Amino acid sequence: MEKVKVRLTVNGNSFCLEVGAKERLLDTLREQLRLTGVKEGCSIGECGACTVILNGEAVNSCLVLTGQLDQSEVVTVEGLAQDGRLEPLQQAFIDHHAVQCGFCTPGMLMSAKALLMKDPHPGREQIKTALEGNLCRCTGYQQIIEAIESLTGPERE
Amino acid sequence: MKDFQLLTTRELSAALQYLASGSKVKLLAGGTDLLVDLAQKSHRLAGIDYLLDISQIKELKLIRVRDNRLEIGSLVTHTDLSENPLTRRYFPMLVQAARVIGSTQIRNRGTVGGNINHASPAADLLPPLLALRSEVELTAQGGSRVLPLSQFVTGPYQTCLRPDELLTTLRLPLPSPDYYGSFQRIGRRKAVTIARLSLALVVRVTNGLFQDSRLVPGSATPYPQPLARVEAALNNQAVAMLDLEEMGRLAGEEMVALSGERWSTPYKKPALASLVKKALLAIMEEVAADGKG
The missing domain is CATH 3.30.465.10 (Uridine Diphospho-n-acetylenolpyruvylglucosamine Reductase; domain 3)
Known part of the structure; x- marks a missing residue:
């Protein structure tokens, strides 16, 4: 089968990749680039465990073919910490006990990060909307919302 | 599922050329339905030669x-x-x-x-x-x-x-200022849910009368289509005198006429009636606030 050539920037690094016709962004990240922070949960866009930031927006990496992404920019959970220091959002998750089993955490972090990039001062409703596509089967939503709220400062009127 | 080739283009003209080639081409844009079909090996992708990605056509x-x-x-x-x-x-x-x-x-x-x-x-x-x-x-x-x-x-x-x-x-x-609209939706839960029932209503209000009504329910008929009988019944009615119950009842009946009696009918018939009433009420309140009722 013919492969497709794709130039992709992932967590600030440029890659020139050859991908199969059915290869999802999720597969490329995990199998080719070994970025296993991206989790595969439901494979049909319901659970959000595979959420990454694509060109500035949160997307399910199980619902995108890598072949569609020439010249795109991707950020995964591995791209959050800089110089060995956790991103404030990650630290807030720890401080607010927003992690239980941890499987949904990378996806939760990326949805939250995409929200804060777009709007640094979201209200509780905006936070809930940003997370509506991320399931946590330990049901620790409250702590996750509180972790994000701790970074947002006073709500914008 | 047989293997297909992935084609990508940033040019509309190139996409149209691929489509004209006579091969079996399936279009791929956002992928939120198609990649689910792919994951589930759906018959909807059976026999395609090419998947044509159009998502980057600006x-x-x-x-x-x-x-x-x-x-x-x-x-x-x-x-x-x-x-x-x-x-x-x-x-x-x-x-x-x-x-x-x-x-x-x-x-x-x-x-x-x-x-x-x-x-x-x-x-x-x-x-x-x-x-x-x-x-x-x-x-x-x-x-x-x-x-x-x-x-x-x-x-x-x-x-x-x-x-x-x-x-x-x-x-x-573009709507003129005398048009009013309301959208209603019921899902099984608040977010990430397929519409159990929805309704879009658009009307013009002229001299206190409903005109040019358009009422389209979703998840109610085999495919979304206007409820022509309700629209006809609504036209020329005075906004202030409208019989909401009657309009709701008519909508439920017309839905059943289009869909037949189904397992969901005992729920959807009164639920649609209620959505119609809610939509009409919302519009009546807006009309009253504008002083046009």
Whole structure:
């Protein structure tokens, strides 16, 4: 089968990749680039465990073919910490006990990060909307919302 | 599933050329339905030779006003649609419908064109787009044709799109100030849920009378279509004197006439009646606030 050539920037690094016709962004990240922070949960866009930031927006990496992404920019959970220091959002998750089993955490972090990039001062409703596509089967939503709220400062009127 | 090749292009002309080639080509845009089909090895992808990715064709991502119409490119995402100042100004109903599609992640990828082309009975955008009398522009190598959206969708998951055509633009006539609209939706839970029932209602109010009514329920009939009998019953009624119960009852009956008695009828008939009443009430309140009732 013919492969497709794709130039992709992932967590600030440029890659020139050859991908199969059915290869999802999720597969490329995990199998080719070994970025296993991206989790595969439901494979049909319901659970959000595979959420990454694509060109500035949160997307399910199980619902995108890598072949569609020439010249795109991707950020995964591995791209959050800089110089060995956790991103404030990650630290807030720890401080607010927003992690239980941890499987949904990378996806939760990326949805939250995409929200804060777009709007640094979201209200509780905006936070809930940003997370509506991320399931946590330990049901620790409250702590996750509180972790994000701790970074947002006073709500914008 | 047999192997297919993935084709990508940033040019509309190249996409149209591929479509005209005579091979079995399936279009890929946001992928929020198609990749689910792929994961589930759906029969909908059986026998295709090429998957043609059109998601990077920039000219189909525009929203603009031209000739007194709002033009929406078929590759506009649900997020872009609901955040766009023009949509927000002219068609709040469409914004309301787009904001409840799937999740944030789905809305960031899923496109208006995909929602229409998929033609699901539960498609969130079809009821408001039909109520707003949208037209679709279908483009092939030889030129384009424009059809009312009501003629484009021909059945459940069916449209009259030819294999060499691409849905390029949606056109909505800009409403005059005497038009009112309401969108209602019921899901099994608050977010990330398929519409159990929805309703789009658009009316003109002239001299205190309903005119030019358009009422389209979603997830109620085999595919979204206007309830013509309710519309006729609504026209020329005085806004202040309207019999809401009667309108709700008529809507339930017309739905059953179109869909037949189904397992869901005992729930959907009164639920639709209730949505019709809610939509009419919302419009009546708005009309009263404008001092036109």
